[in-house]
Amino acid sequence: MNNDFEDLVDRYLDGSASSQEVQRLDQAVQQDPAARKALLMSAAMQSQLGWLLAKPAAEVPASPPSGGRGARRRRLFAAAAVAAAAAGWLAAILLAGQYWAKCGQCDAVLRQLAARDTPVAAAAQPEARPQVIPANRVVQIRGLVLAFPKSGEKGVSVSAGSPIPMETPLWTCPWGGAAMRFADGTWMNLDRSTEVQISQADAVRKAAVKRGILFVTTHQAAGEGKVVVTTANAAVTLVDGQAAVAVDGDRTIVEVAMGHARVSDRPGGPAVPVHANQYAIVGAGGKPQVAQGGLTWRLAPAHP
Amino acid sequence: MEREEFLKSFVREQRLLAAYLLSATRDPHAAEDLLQAVATVLWQKLADYDESRPFGAWAVGVAHLEVLKWRQQAARSREVLSEESMRLLSETAAQHAEEIDERYHFLAACLKALGGTARRVLEMKYAEGRKIHEIAGCIHKTVSAIEMILVRSRRALRDCIERKMAQAASKAL
Numbered sequence: 095m096n097n098d099f100e101d102l103v104d105r106y107l108d109g110s111a112s113s114q115e116v117q118r119l120d121q122a123v124q125q126d127p128a129a130r131k132a133l134l135m136s137a138a139m140q141s142q143l144g145w146l147l148a149k150p151a152a153e154v155p156a157s158p159p160s161g162g163r164g165a166r167r168r169r170l171f172a173a174a175a176v177a178a179a180a181a182g183w184l185a186a187i188l189l190a191g192q193y194w195a196k197c198g199q200c201d202a203v204l205r206q207l208a209a210r211d212t213p214v215a216a217a218a219q220p221e222a223r224p225q226v227i228p229a230n231r232v233v234q235i236r237g238l239v240l241a242f243p244k245s246g247e248k249g250v251s252v253s254a255g256s257p258i259p260m261e262t263p264l265w266t267c268p269w270g271g272a273a274m275r276f277a278d279g280t281w282m283n284l285d286r287s288t289e290v291q292i293s294q295a296d297a298v299r300k301a302a303v304k305r306g307i308l309f310v311t312t313h314q315a316a317g318e319g320k321v322v323v324t325t326a327n328a329a330v331t332l333v334d335g336q337a338a339v340a341v342d343g344d345r346t347i348v349e350v351a352m353g354h355a356r357v358s359d360r361p362g363g364p365a366v367p368v369h370a371n372q373y374a375i376v377g378a379g380g381k382p383q384v385a386q387g388g389l390t391w392r393l394a395p396a397h398p
Numbered sequence: 399m400e401r402e403e404f405l406k407s408f409v410r411e412q413r414l415l416a417a418y419l420l421s422a423t424r425d426p427h428a429a430e431d432l433l434q435a436v437a438t439v440l441w442q443k444l445a446d447y448d449e450s451r452p453f454g455a456w457a458v459g460v461a462h463l464e465v466l467k468w469r470q471q472a473a474r475s476r477e478v479l480s481e482e483s484m485r486l487l488s489e490t491a492a493q494h495a496e497e498i499d500e501r502y503h504f505l506a507a508c509l510k511a512l513g514g515t516a517r518r519v520l521e522m523k524y525a526e527g528r529k530i531h532e533i534a535g536c537i538h539k540t541v542s543a544i545e546m547i548l549v550r551s552r553r554a555l556r557d558c559i560e561r562k563m564a565q566a567a568s569k570a571l
Contacts, residue, residue, distance in 0.1 A: 097553065104552060107424050116477040123483040130490040138417035138498045139555065140524060141429070142505050147517075147525035287527055 099129065103136045230276065230294055231257045237272025239284065240265045260293045266306070280321060283309035298322055307340040311352075322361070328376040329361040335370070348382075349373040357382040404444060407453040408437060414454055414498050415461050418491040422465045422484045423472070426527065432468060436461045455492040462488040500566070501559050508558035516551040519544060 099122070105111040106119050122129035232252055239252040242263045252258065252274065266272050266284045273283040280299060284290060288306025292299070299321045301308060310332055312321050323330040323339045328346035330339050335353015339346065348357050350372055356365035357374045359381060366382050368374045374382040415436060419429035439460050440447075447456055465484055472478055479487075491498075509517065518537065522528045530548075534541045 100553070100556065101549060104549070107420065109424060111477075113477050116479070120479050120483050123479065123486060127490070130486055131494065133421050134417055134487060134490055134494060135498070135501065136552075136556075137421035138413065138501060139505060139552070139559070141416040141420050141426070142413065142502050143509075143520055143524040144426070144527075146502075146506055146509055147521045 099132060100136065103133050106133075107137060107140055230260070230292065230299075231255070232274045233277055234275040235272065237284075238267060239272045239274060240267075258292055261291050263304070264290050264292065279313055281309075281311040283311075285309070300324065303339055303341050305341050307338055309336070309338045311336040324361060325376075327359060327378055328382070329358050329363065329365075331356045331365065337368075344378045346376045347373060348376070357384075404441065408440065408457070410499075411454045411457050411495065413502055414491055414495045415457055417498050418458055418461055418488055419465065421487050421491075422462075422479060423468060424478075425472075428468060428472070432461070432464050435464050439464065452492075452495075454495040458488050458492045497563075500563070504559045504562040504566075505555060507562065508555050511558065512551060512554065516547055516554075519547045520551055523548060 102111065102115055102119055106116060111119065119129075119133070123133060232254055235252055235254050241250050241252050241258060242265070252264065258264070264284065266286055266288045271283060271285045271288070273281060275281050276299070278299070282290070282292070282301065285307035288308060289304040290306075290308050291302040291304070293302075294300060297320065299312075301310070301321065301323045303323060303325050308323060310321050310323060312332055313334055321332045323332070323337075325339065325341050325346040327344065328339075328348065330337065330348050332353070332355045335355065336351040337353075337355045338349045338351070340349075348355060348368055350368050350370050352370050354367055354369045357368050357376065358365035359376055359379075366374065366384055368382070368384055372384055372386055374384045376382045412433070415433055416429060419432045419436075420426060423429050423432065436457065440457055443460070447453070462485065465488075466481060469478055469481065469484065509520075512520070515537070519533055522533045522536065523530075528536070530544050531541055534544045537544075539547075
């Protein structure tokens with residue numbers, strides 16, 4: 095196979111091939127055994143690259159093999175438990191106040207895990223911290239969450255007892271999610287490779303999901319209780335219950351496990367109710383579409 | 399087949415299944431979810447497995463059925479291969495199980511020779527699942543520069559694997 099065909103295969107696997115290119119590939123696959131083999135071997139290489147390059151993560155204690163879709167979904171909702179498995183000895187390595195450069199911070203952690211070495215040297219504290227609200231104090235954390243008080247600079251691992259400054263981007267690594275409990279009783283579980291910004295105003299906790307999946311559990315009796323989760327094209331209000339908000343390309347998927355949520359295409363826009371065991375999909379510029387069942391188990395940005 | 403033996407067989411064929419599922423879906427997340435679904439179905443249908451047949455061929459057959467189910471949903475929202483292509487790919491996968499495994503070990507060796515930036519870009523793309531523009535922002539290069547690094551790195555890895563395959567074949571003669 096020539097380079098042009100291999101480039102076409104790579105564009106197909108990347109999802110960047112045009113409709114015409116996919117059709118051309120489809121014809122080649124049907125007509126030419128060599129094209130079939132080339133596609134298969136390229137797919138093999140790309141899936142294997144994910145495994146080989148993420149190899150140190152395999153040394154992190156992991157959950158047992160999933161029993162399927164239901165189990166996957168339960169596992170995501172129980173991310174705190176999963177993260178806790180890795181977090182035990184991870185916590186022994188990661189001391190509060192350890193800093194990493196934003197690019198490669200997960201790699202640094204992985205290298206420590208692989209080598210069981212001492213943590214990387216601490217960098218300077220950020221000079222000024224944005225406003226902190228007491229209710230944004232994390233009282234319990236499982237797993238690793240990196241916070242970036244100043245954009246593009248250094249990150250700090252969030253620890254129990256520490257407040258999260260407003261609008262601070264929070265990241266989880268590709269190899270493990272994390273769970274945080276706030277002073278008002280709200281739990282927020284971040285799936286792997288998730289980025290969220292948390293703030294609070296007028297007794298409403300707000301979380302802006304940039305990528306990945308955020309699971310929120312809130313109880314009205316526990317505090318103010320109301321949580322508004324926003325993405326690029328959706329706003330989700332949860333008063334008392336449990337919901338997952340997933341960013342999937344230009345769609346947002348909201349799945350409610352307990353209670354109910356109100357979903358709209360923008361903050362303050364007309365909202366539709368989504369009840370337990372229902373999910374809503376919000377596409378770019380569209381109204382939320384509600385259906386029975388769940389979808390978020392499909393969206394975990396994980397690698398084998 | 400007992401549970402332990404099943405797990406060993408499944409782990410052995412995991413690379414083959416992952417390659418087929420990614421080639422058919424072109425979506426790493428869908429491929430991973432389908433791999434879990436296939437594992438569940440294989441375990442549930444283990445009693446139906448004819449042990450005189452290769453486990454890999456049976457597993458790919460089950461994977462193909464799961465791909466067809468996925469295709470019914472996915473074809474509405476994205477461009478996917480035809481059912482016939484997916485069937486032909488499953489047959490090809492079953493025929494090349496050993497080669498896929500062999501290539502995995504050669505790929506591991508070839509990666510060691512890859513330069514720092516290229517390796518970092520591949521890590522961010524395939525291990526961390528980042529998008530091209532995110533990688534570009536992270537390592538301060540343009541999107542087209544990252545695309546070019548990916549194209550060149552994949553070509554270099556393919557060439558390296560082919561060379562090692564040829565060397566292994568000549569030694570075997």
